[in-house]
Every structure is written in structure tokens, then in C-alpha cells.
Amino acid sequence: MGKMRQVNSYKYVVIGSGPFGSTIAHKIATQLNQEVLLVDKRDHIGGNCFSSPHKETGIETHHYGSHIFHTSNKKVWDYVNLFSDFNDYRHIVYAKSKGISYTLPLNLTTINSFFKSDLSPQEARSFIEKESELFKNKDASNFEEKAKSLIGEKLYQAFFSGYSEKQWGTSPLNLPASTFSRLPIRYNRDHFYFSDQYEGIPTNGYGKLFLNMINHPNIHLKLKTDFKEIKPYLNPNALVIYSGPLDEFFHYCFGDLGWRTLTFEKEVHDCEDYQGCAVMNYVDKEIPYTRIHEFKHYQTHLPHIRKSQKTITFKEYSTFVKRGETPYYPVNSKEDREIFQLYWKESLNLKNYIFGGRLGSYQYFDMHQVFAQALHLFEEKVRPYDQYKINVSV
Ligand SMILES: Cc1cc2nc3c(=O)[nH]c(=O)nc-3n(C[C@H](O)[C@H](O)[C@H](O)COP(=O)(O)OP(=O)(O)OC[C@H]3O[C@@H](n4cnc5c(N)ncnc54)[C@H](O)[C@@H]3O)c2cc1C
Structure with missing residues (x-):
């Protein structure tokens, strides 16, 4: 990485070093051969995908909950493979209901275990048809109606x-x-959570993957720095690519967008295997956490890690976000969509700003969707900006 200069000397400034910001910075550095200032308020790169080896156990720990890379987009897959190899992990999720573990998404095995039956795919289809007959509703307007x-x-x-x-x-x-429509139901025994063409976990972790992306002399990284701190010093001609929350950027002038955030309770256990899989969902309302992550299961390529006599788990709790806290999931209610439209319209008036990523677009995106969005926006909006040949050197 290159050495940072004065903020107002940069023609390109990228806010946020998650998949979105790191992709844009990498493209500016390598395709446009221009220097770029990459800013993040956290003390690490990689955004919510960040992982690093846990000091005591050596287990690669996903700091913001489990991240499994999956995509059917060959362009995105080829792109991420420039920076890391991926192992052969395929995601399997279990759900604990009233003390019993079932496979998720709902499939033939789940249906048969839950109803203590041995139905064939065809029989299961008719059975579920009957189960839902009373609740048939073409105009289901909410999650519960749709699910039932x-x-x-x-x-x-x-x-x-x-x-x-x-x-x-x-x-x-x-x-x-x-x-609800996003959640699949299967009438076969396919228990893999994702059905994309490509899937895996970076063999040396997400932290290394992102480091390889931004390790370029044209990229100047500034961590532990909020956009607010550098904004007054930006060159007026600079192109700013922003992947922080949109409502915060506009000082909440149209109100707060609804976000959920997560907190994690870390535990180290003196055993080889705590729960037998990477993710167990706790579906009962009485249990305060939603999931337990056990990270060593992602390291399919490192048997010595999987067999070690220590394991690390995160219990995940979900709460609403207060201003200044880290947002994770957009709530996306009808009111939120209306507020978002106001911010989005306002953002289009700012000619030298590009907004994107999960927070800047206020959309639940998986990683591959964010990489795809960044690659697209780079060609559509960032590359053309370079043609203006604006001189910002001081
Ligand atoms: C619990 C959880 C599990 C997930 N699991 C998966 C999964 O298994 N597979 C998958 O594909 N996707 C998963 N995702 C989605 C994935 O995390 C996102 O797609 C991805 O992180 C989005 O990248 P991004 O660059 O848009 O945003 P982020 O990764 O959130 O990065 C944004 C960065 O901007 C920085 N920033 C924000 N505001 C400012 C500011 N004002 N100044 C400076 N810096 C700022 C933040 O510190 C952050 O580093 C999961 C998400 C969550 C929450």
C-alpha cells in the first residue's frame, strides 16, 4: 500500500473498505492507474466480512458472524479468485426447535422428522398442500400470511x-x-443451504483476501477515520465513492432508516466439536439468541484445526440500531422504502458522489451481489469520470 498524502490532493476517495469499497479502490488503482484514498472508520479492512485467526485457538473467526461465499456469477467468482483460493466448504444449517435439531431449509428430511413420517416427495407435497389448505391466500400481504x-x-x-x-x-x-418468499422449501433431501454454482471459504480467511485486494502502491489506506473527519478537506473535484449508511450521510434529514444490528457473545470451549456444524439456528421464541456459529467447521482444508481440542463459538443476538451504532440488516418496511426514496433522489443531485454497497443502497445484499454492483458501477460511473482529466494535485 502507498503512503498517504494530504486529503485534498486525491481525485478518488473511497469510503468503506468492505467488498464494495475494496473492489472500487482495486479497480481505480489497477485499471485507471490512479491513486485512491481508502477510508474506514473501523480498525480493520473487509467490512462485515472480516475474519482473522483467533489468538488462542488459531481458528479463523468471522468477526461479524458466519460469511459463506456463494455465487453463480462467473465474472464475480473469477474476480474474487484473483485474491484468494477457496476451499470446498458447502453450507449446511440446522434448526433447534423444542430441543430437537432439524435440517434447514425445510426439505423432505425435515418434514418427515417433524411429523414422524416417511413420506415420499409426492406424498409430502400433497401433505403440505393439505396442511396449508385452510390458509391459502393469493393476496398474502405479510410474512405470517404468506408462510402459512x-x-x-x-x-x-x-x-x-x-x-x-x-x-x-x-x-x-x-x-x-x-x-418469506426468499426462504426455499424442498421436496427432496438436498440439505445444502445454497444452490449456487460456486461456493467456499477463502483458504487464508477474508482478512487476507481483502488485504490482497488493496495491497497496491496506488491505494492509500486510512483506518479509524470517519468520513465526517475528512469531508471538510476533500478536493471539490474529487470523486467520492461512499458505502456508509445513506441516512447518516444526509444527517438524517428525512428521518432514520430502520436497521437491525447484531451482537455476539464469544465463548471458547475445551472440546473438539461443540455443536457438530457451523450454524445452528435457535428458532424458539423463549431462547434470546438467534444462532450459534462454530467457526472451525468452515476450515475443511485444515484437519489439524478441525481436530484440535478447542473450539470457538459466537452466540448471535439481534436488536434495533441506534444512531451511531453499526447497522447490519435493512428492515425495509414500507415506511423505510419511502424514506429511502427521498435520500436516493437527493443523492442523485450530488454529481461527484457515487453511493453503493449494502449500507449505501439500503438493500440486503450478499457478498457476491456487492462485488457485482461494484464492478458494474466502476465501469458505468467511475471509469467515465477519469476521462475528465481533472487536475487535483496541490
Ligand atoms: C450476520 C451476517 C451474515 C452474513 N452472511 C453472509 C454470507 O454468508 N454470505 C454472503 O454472501 N453475505 C453475507 N452477509 C452479507 C455481507 O456481509 C455483505 O454483503 C457485505 O458485507 C456488504 O459489503 P459492503 O462493502 O457493502 O458493506 P460492509 O461490509 O458493511 O462495509 C462497509 C464499510 O464501511 C465502513 N463505513 C461505514 N460508514 C463509514 C463512515 N461514515 N466513515 C468511514 N467508514 C465507514 C464500515 O466500517 C464498513 O467497514 C452477511 C451479513 C451479515 C450481517
Whole structure:
């Protein structure tokens, strides 16, 4: 990485070093051969995807909860493979309901274990049809109505009602129907969580992957620095690519967007394996946390880590965000969408700002979607800016 100069000497300034900001910075440095100032308020790069080896156990720990890379976009897959190899991990999730573990997403095995039956795919389809018959509703307008109309009352209550309320901090009656449509139901025994063409975990962790992305003399990194601190010193001609929260950028002038945040309780256990899988969802409402992550299961390529007599887990708790806290998931209620439109319209008036990423677009994006958005915006908006040949040197 290069040595930082005065803030007002940069033509390109990128805020946020997650997948979005790191991709844009890497492209500016390598494709435009221009210097870029990359700023993040945290003390590390990689945004919410950051992982690093835990000091005591050596286990690669995902600081903001489990991150599994998956995509069917070959361009994105080829791009991330420039910076890291990936192992062969394929994600499997279990759900604990009333003390019993089931496979998720709901599949034939889940249905048969839950109803203590041995139905064939066809029989299971007819059975679920019957279970949901009473609740059929083409105009289902919320999560609960939609879920019951597809899987019936019993599976909904067991797997989705309590979990969704804990995750979103509101009754499923207040959540959009689309939140349920994202969750797959399968009538076969496919227990893999994702069905993308490419999947895996970076073999040396996400921290190394992002370091390899931004390790270029044209990229000047400034950590532990909020955008607010450098804004007064920006060159008026600089192009700013911003991946922080949109409402914060505009000083909340149209109100606060709804976000959920997560807190994690870390525990080190003196055993080889704590729960037998990387993620266990706790779907009962009475249990205050939503999931337990056990990170050593992601290191399929390192048997000595998986067999070591220590393991590290994170219990995940979900709460609403207060101003200044780290937002994770956009709540995306109808009111939020209306507020977002006001901010978005305002953002289009700022000709030398580009907003993107999960926080800047106020959208729940997986990593591959953010990489794709950044690669696209670089070609559409950042590369053309270079043609103005603006001189900002001082
Ligand atoms: C619990 C959880 C699990 C997830 N699991 C997966 C998964 O398994 N697979 C998957 O593909 N995706 C997963 N995701 C989604 C993934 O985290 C996001 O797609 C990705 O992090 C978005 O990248 P980004 O660059 O847009 O934002 P971020 O990664 O959030 O990076 C934004 C960066 O901007 C910085 N920043 C914000 N405001 C400012 C400011 N004012 N000044 C300076 N810096 C600022 C932040 O510090 C942060 O580093 C998960 C998300 C969460 C919350």
C-alpha cells in the first residue's frame, strides 16, 4: 500500500473498505492507474466480512458472524479468485426447535422428522398442500400470511414465527410477504443451504483476501477515520465513492432508516466439536439468541484445526440500531422504502458522489451481489469520470 498524502490532493476517495469499497479502490488503482484514498472508520479492512485467526485457538473467526461465499456469477467468482483460493466448504444449517435439531431449509428430511413420517416427495407435497389448505391466500400481504399459505400452521409456528420475531424485533404480521418468499422449501433431501454454482471459504480467511485486494502502491489506506473527519478537506473535484449508511450521510434529514444490528457473545470451549456444524439456528421464541456459529467447521482444508481440542463459538443476538451504532440488516418496511426514496433522489443531485454497497443502497445484499454492483458501477460511473482529466494535485 502507498503512503498517504494530504486529503485534498486525491481525485478518488473511497469510503468503506468492505467488498464494495475494496473492489472500487482495486479497480481505480489497477485499471485507471490512479491513486485512491481508502477510508474506514473501523480498525480493520473487509467490512462485515472480516475474519482473522483467533489468538488462542488459531481458528479463523468471522468477526461479524458466519460469511459463506456463494455465487453463480462467473465474472464475480473469477474476480474474487484473483485474491484468494477457496476451499470446498458447502453450507449446511440446522434448526433447534423444542430441543430437537432439524435440517434447514425445510426439505423432505425435515418434514418427515417433524411429523414422524416417511413420506415420499409426492406424498409430502400433497401433505403440505393439505396442511396449508385452510390458509391459502393469493393476496398474502405479510410474512405470517404468506408462510402459512405455503407451509401451514405447524411448520410455520415451529420454524419461522419465533425466529423471525427475534430476528426482526417485530411481529411477523408486520413483515413483508417477500421476506418469506426468499426462504426455499424442498421436496427432496438436498440439505445444502445454497444452490449456487460456486461456493467456499477463502483458504487464508477474508482478512487476507481483502488485504490482497488493496495491497497496491496506488491505494492509500486510512483506518479509524470517519468520513465526517475528512469531508471538510476533500478536493471539490474529487470523486467520492461512499458505502456508509445513506441516512447518516444526509444527517438524517428525512428521518432514520430502520436497521437491525447484531451482537455476539464469544465463548471458547475445551472440546473438539461443540455443536457438530457451523450454524445452528435457535428458532424458539423463549431462547434470546438467534444462532450459534462454530467457526472451525468452515476450515475443511485444515484437519489439524478441525481436530484440535478447542473450539470457538459466537452466540448471535439481534436488536434495533441506534444512531451511531453499526447497522447490519435493512428492515425495509414500507415506511423505510419511502424514506429511502427521498435520500436516493437527493443523492442523485450530488454529481461527484457515487453511493453503493449494502449500507449505501439500503438493500440486503450478499457478498457476491456487492462485488457485482461494484464492478458494474466502476465501469458505468467511475471509469467515465477519469476521462475528465481533472487536475487535483496541490
Ligand atoms: C450476520 C451476517 C451474515 C452474513 N452472511 C453472509 C454470507 O454468508 N454470505 C454472503 O454472501 N453475505 C453475507 N452477509 C452479507 C455481507 O456481509 C455483505 O454483503 C457485505 O458485507 C456488504 O459489503 P459492503 O462493502 O457493502 O458493506 P460492509 O461490509 O458493511 O462495509 C462497509 C464499510 O464501511 C465502513 N463505513 C461505514 N460508514 C463509514 C463512515 N461514515 N466513515 C468511514 N467508514 C465507514 C464500515 O466500517 C464498513 O467497514 C452477511 C451479513 C451479515 C450481517
